Amino acid sequence: MKRAYRQFTERFIEGLLALSGTVTSLTVLLIVVFLFNEGLSLFGTSPLENKTALVVNESNPVQKLSAVSIKDIFDQKITNWKEVGGKDEDILIITVNDIGNYYSEEQIGAEFEHLPDCFSRLVDSLPNALAVINESYRTSYFKGHTIDVNKNNLPDFLSGKEWFPTAEPAVQLGVLPLILGTLMVSLLAILLALPIGLATAIYMAEIADERIRKVLKPVIELLAGIPSVVYGFFGLITIVPFIHDVFDLPVGETALAGSLVLAIMALPTIITVSEDAIRNTPRSMREASLALGANKWQTIQKVVLPYSMSGISAAAILGIGRAIGETMAVLMVTGNAAVMPKSILQPVRTIPATIAAELGEAPNGGVHYKALFALGCILFIITLIINIWVERISAKRKFKK
């Protein structure tokens, strides 16, 4: 009886343990499902929000407009129908605010009850009009037609150069500036941190005596543990004004400031991972080199570094991955201007910073909200690729051993 009970307990606990292991895997799947469910639902929605419609006169040959050209029209960068495939006529924009210029208050009605009639008559009489109306304003006798607006789609999302998720009447969802901003800030950070981190790792693994190493190691561990918001705060108070003064810029919040902060934050990761890699070089290989008459530096240069190169590259890639996903520090020091990055001395905006800054204001379930989840998907895919890459490098190393 007791034995049966014990066996049952053993089985039960084993099941419980297996279940706990499964929970982790399920979490990743859940994250994928929720992220992509919200993110992918962006595609196929219209960039026009709140049931807005664009209508034109029946004689107007233009049937379709892209979100970008709508924005250009409203920004008055495009002023002639010819530029969007129509006749050679100036574009006349009519919104609810303009309707008072054409009709008296009586005609519109005290409660705006005649607004649909006013719009219908006005657009029917003006061949060059482009009216922004509510879908419900379309009357039965209106002769003109509604402009077809390209739905949000993946190619435009990835290649669009404008990020204006709250633009009226059509939102602009181009993530190219955000992707480039993220890559620029992260890659520059690693370029700065890698040589310094690697030198420190070599010093700790090969040159420093055990006592010095015992002091250095905890300091570096401590720095790995300091919250990113503290690094952001530090950068905001010291690095940002420094860049502002040195380069004589209007604002110090620039891509360079972000890269410097990220470089400091990446140092502990790079140092720890590459130090491990260097230490893992087999003793026999070092001894062989020393026995051939090479000195310590030659051994490091010709034997240790080539051997640990895969581990060092894993450190670099891991550092890039961390830098790409870093949110708070970057949000605080890069200035967050969603424009195509041209120089490192300009404000840029990264993907995580965009999500953090905008999700609070995006109406739940709206186009903007979905677009931010789509950004999350992009971030997830980038970091997944980096994880798998690092994993493959370390798998190869094990194999080599």
Next chain:
Amino acid sequence: MEKQTKQQIAFWIFRIFAWCVVALLLGILYFIFSRGWRTISWEFLTSIPEDGMTKGGIYPAIIGTLCLVGGSMIFAFPIGLLAGIYINEYAKDNWFKRFIKLMTNNLAGIPSIVFGLFGMALFVKKLNFGDSILAGSLTLGLLALPVVIRVTEEALLAVENSFRQGSLALGATKLQTIRKVVLPIATPNIITGLILAIGRVSGETAPILFTVAAYFLPQLPTSVFDQVMALPYHLYVISTSGTNITASRDMAYGTALVLVMIVLLLNLLANALRRYFSNRVKMN
């Protein structure tokens, strides 16, 4: 002799780089300490923010962070510990183990802001917890889960197989072996790892932005469905978007110092425990 000169030059370059890194890191710590020190007082730690967060203290934020750390650990400790034991002690080397390990590694690599998005979509919206301690703790717990698993796994891996074999040879079952032999040996490493995991969770900002953190809430939470202020978010708010950024600078230095102190103390505690336990093992 030329190669010795080269070595000397190379080593000095490395030495200088390494000490520059240390100087930089110590400089950051000194910067935060020297400026935050003036602000920190018993009153700062135990009173609520006043005057648009330019005066007063950070008591609600401290309590909020404690709630979140506690809540996330209630969730992540047991599951992570059990999962770690499963992976290292029970799972056979088959596709299932590889799958779990792959997923754990991937989970560890997901950026914290993505956890924030997910927590908002699942806990806040789908399960309707609202912005609450519960939603924030679960989100942070998920983030800490891979850390706890890895810590447990490494601690168990460090236990020599001869201990397991000895116990099994004496007729103990697998479960008895794990409970009476493997876990007691691995406990010190697990505890130190968990302390460092707490440090990480207490400073995370991005996952709590949309799941729990309140901009300004001068009262303490009464249930797990309340919003709270949290230290890292508070620092972010008063240093970038507070009502009066320059006037709240001192508050920001103080908050940053408290965050650094938490990490520092947890690190010291972990190191002290590591040393204490390793001495005890030697004496036995």
